[in-house]
Amino acid sequence: MELRQLEYFVAVAEERNFTRAAERVHISQSGVSAQIRRLERELGAELFDRSARTATLTVAGKAALEHARTALAAAGAVGRAVGEVTDLIRGRLALGMVIGCTLTPLFDALAAFHEAHPGVELSLLEDSSDRLADGVRTGALDLALVGAAAAVPEDLETHTIISERLVVAVPPGHPLAARRRIVLRDLTDHPVICMPPGTGLRAVFDQACAGQGLRPTIALQASAGDAIADLAARGLGVAVLSASMATAHRDRLVARTIDDVETPGVLALIWAPTPGPAVRELVAHCRTAFGGGAGRR
Numbered sequence: 001m002e003l004r005q006l007e008y009f010v011a012v013a014e015e016r017n018f019t020r021a022a023e024r025v026h027i028s029q030s031g032v033s034a035q036i037r038r039l040e041r042e043l044g045a046e047l048f049d050r051s052a053r054t055a056t057l058t059v060a061g062k063a064a065l066e067h068a069r070t071a072l073a074a075a076g077a078v079g080r081a082v083g084e085v086t087d088l089i090r091g092r093l094a095l096g097m098v099i100g101c102t103l104t105p106l107f108d109a110l111a112a113f114h115e116a117h118p119g120v121e122l123s124l125l126e127d128s129s130d131r132l133a134d135g136v137r138t139g140a141l142d143l144a145l146v147g148a149a150a151a152v153p154e155d156l157e158t159h160t161i162i163s164e165r166l167v168v169a170v171p172p173g174h175p176l177a178a179r180r181r182i183v184l185r186d187l188t189d190h191p192v193i194c195m196p197p198g199t200g201l202r203a204v205f206d207q208a209c210a211g212q213g214l215r216p217t218i219a220l221q222a223s224a225g226d227a228i229a230d231l232a233a234r235g236l237g238v239a240v241l242s243a244s245m246a247t248a249h250r251d252r253l254v255a256r257t258i259d260d261v262e263t264p265g266v267l268a269l270i271w272a273p274t275p276g277p278a279v280r281e282l283v284a285h286c287r288t289a290f291g292g293g294a295g296r297r
Contacts, residue, residue, distance in 0.1 A: 003075055005039040006068040008032045009047060013065050016054045091278045092121045096132040096144030100199055100223030101267070103161070106145060109289035113282050120278055128198025136270055142279050143271045147200020149207055152268045157275070159283065161290050162244065162267040166204055169232055169239040169246040169253040176238060177254040184208055184260050191219030191237035193228050201265045205240055208261040229253060 011021035012032065022029040040046050047061035057065065097106070114122060125132075125141070133153050135141035145161075152158040168187060170176050176186060195202040209216060219237045222228045225245035232239035233252045242265050246255035269286055271279055 001039065001042055002035075003072065005035045006071055008035050009039060009061075010065065010068050010072065012036060012048065012055050013057055013061065016056070018055055021055075091117075091119070091276075093123070093142045093278055093282060094135075094140065095122065095124045095282075096135055096141045096146075097124060097126050098129050098132060098145060098147045098199055098267075099126045100195055100225070101145060101147070102224065103145070103267075105289035105291075106286065109282065109285040112289070113285045116285075117278070117281065129200060129203075130198065133270060136272060139272070142275070143269060143282060145267065145269055147203070148266045148268065149200060149203040149263055152266060153270060155273075156270045157273055159269040159287065159290075160266060161269065162242070163264045164242040164244060165264050166201065166208075166258045166261050167241055167243050167246045167255045168258055169229060169241055169249065169255045171233055171235060171252065172254055174235075174238070174254070176256065179256065181259055182256045184212055184214060184258055187238060187240070187258075188214055188216050190217075192216045192240055193220040193222070193231045193237040194218060194240040195225075195228070196221045196223055199223070200267060201240065201242055204261065204263050204265045208258075208263065212260075 008021065008025055011024050012018055015021040015024060018032055018036075019029050022032045025032065036047065043060070043064070045060035046058050047064060049056045049058055095110075110122060110124075113120070125135075127135070129146035129148060132141060132144040132146050133156065136144050136156055146152070152160065168176060168182055176182060176190070179186070194205055197203075197206070220228075220231055222231065225241055225248075228239045228241060229245070229249040229252075231237065233249070239246070239253070240258075241255075243255070243257070246253060269283065271283060275283070
């Protein structure tokens with residue numbers, strides 16, 4: 001008894017027709033009929049009543065059908081189990097990371113994954129969040145760390161790591177440092193230093209300015225928060241950062257939340273809705289490294 005014989009038997013039973021069953025399993029009708037006859041000889045009983053136009057199960061056929069389905073399902077499970085192990089032994093993962101993002105926990109997660117599965121080849125690409133999301137959708141990337149304004153892509157699985165409001169950061173002697181309340185319009189009188197387009201923080205800033213009809217002067221752009229802070233500390237402009245980025249430089253910069261920009265900048269992991277075992281394993285390592293993050297959709 002062979003698995004293909006059981007596959008053909010189930011196909012004929014479900015289609016109730018040898019011709020349609022042959023089309024379903026992609027072989028000739030005579031091939032299906034021959035294998036069913038062979039199976040019947042091995043079992044010592046006819047499985048179908050062929051006296052009518054429709055292939056009808058006999059009593060023996062009805063008794064065999066569920067067992068045949070179970071056997072095929074078990075064989076499929078064996079294949080999937082081996083496939084998952086193989087994927088984690090010698091697979092390949094393509095990762096994406098939004099430009100300007102240097103989160104140590106992500107690198108910790110990659111290191112832990114590599115230690116556990118050294119046969120999996122890892123690659124890492126920096127790009128804008130929009131292009132990274134498109135890469136995950138098309139399958140060019142397996143997992144990506146992206147920035148967004150308030151919301152992450154609805155058609156992908158996500159794990160939010162950071163969700164923070166924008167702040168302006170300036171040296172202690174700057175005119176804005178003395179104010180207790182700062183609104184977006186206050187920034188239009190000063191050169192602004194911020195992230196480049198394609199990052200989550202820049203998306204929040206641009207959307208907020210457009211919503212109020214403001215056109216601030218973007219004097220300098222840098223893809224790293226530390227670089228933006230360094231430039232602001234030297235008096236070259238006011239820095240637009242996230243709250244946690246500014247906190248790291250509180251010894252030389254005064255940070256104030258921009259009161260009328262309530263949309264947060266979000267940093268999140270994204271992956272396809274039906275991930276493979278290697279992606280699931282890496283996501284688990286990321287959750288551990290980031291300590292649970294801010295939540296998951």
